[in-house]
Amino acid sequence: MRTPIAKVTPGLEHAKVVGFVHEIRDLGGLTFVLLRDRTGILQVTVPKKRVPPGVAEAVRSVSRESVVVVSGKIAATEKAPGGRELVPSSFEVVSRAESPLPLDVAEKVPAEIDTRLDVRFLDARRPRIAAIFEVRSAVLHEVARFLHRHEFVQITTPKIVAAATEGGTELFPIAYFEKEAFLNQSPQLYKQMMMGAGFEKVFEIGPIFRAEEHNTTRHLNEATSIDVEASFADQEDVMHLLEDLVSSCYGHVAATCADALGRGGFEPLDVPRTPFPRLPYTEAIEIAADGIEEPIGFGDDLSPAAERAIGEEMGGHYFVVDWPTAIRPYYAMPYDDDPSLCRAFDLMHPRMELSSGAQRVHDHEMLERQLVAKGLDPASFEFYLRPFRYGMPPHAGWGLGVERFVMTMLGLSNVREAVLFPRDRHRLVP
């Protein structure tokens, strides 16, 4: 039976291990082969004169990153990494790797992200990269667990939609038989319709598509969104839910990914403390105005420079609340006493925006008015507006970008690092 490398301890007598050849150091009569599986690295020590001839020959001819099956005696020794080494009685090359490699998995020579993404399967063999995706998996697992525990129903909604229903961002057009269709930018309208269906609490984890021609380290054209919507809830309720979820994800990653983070060279995570500060938009603008060169005032969106200036001031996660109605989508609920402000919020990490949400407009007439105010035609929103005429509970929700969440959690410099196969302005393959 095969033993994962992390389980190969000095106390074992014999083990069979499988993995990739990470490095070969041939000292002449003695060869060290570092064998890597996803749990760690094991030194295979080959004294040429004291192993079967077939083993010595296989070790001599094997190439880096080949897949091998090795079994032999485990010896406890101070001289080997991890305090143990394997002296092989058999060394079988299952799949020989071509040479030269398009990427140095052992990380002696760095590679640019573009080179790395071209051969992502090799890039992902690096413990640091594997750790990122172990963390991403743990985050998604915890999100689902957390929301299920809070009695949310997981839904999936169409990614092929009929029209550019929300305005704003550009959509990718596709051919849908004889009709024109688009890739969906957000499950927003669908999750709201499910409030009309009486599901009360829903969430979706799924892809969203944005046809923006940006070229930055924090934008993707295909991203993964965690979307939540809850009935009989206001913006404060869903902000509580969001900050608890964020904190809970950090906690779960810290608890379950410590080994992977260590192998990948990441520092242990600090779990952010809740509640996160609530910074009113007007105060955020004041901080930004003091901190940046460009002029900024009420009614402006927060530029990346403004976000960084405010983030520096705040130091950790925070919410920007009470936004001008004019710069939020039509479905954000204005305050009764001052309709120029609305019940919308953004969740910010000091480096960038992670999530945005709001209490929604649930009144049919008000929703129609706001659509018109944004220059949209209510007629083309009929499928969305209809549920608002047959009993729509008050509701609130948010969307959280998985890639940015993982990126800020691990301090990654480029959002592409947080997706296996990113889709950006230029990349469609692999």
Next chain:
RNA sequence: GCCCAGGUAGUGUAGUGGCCUAUCAUGAUGCCCUGUCACGGCAUCGACUCGGAUUCGAAUUCCGACCUGGGCGCCA
């Protein structure tokens, strides 16, 4: 979409008109080497994105194409 930067061995780089038969590292191949952990030593292999122009001479200057990175705009 606008702006900036860039494209040199498999990978990462040096190279601002002749000293380039192109640097260094890593890698691959061969030889030596029994405790390496970025093993060491010796030798060899391997590259100027493409097309045009200027010039006696272009990796280097200019024009175009293609490709890429980044910033901004935009991002319900």
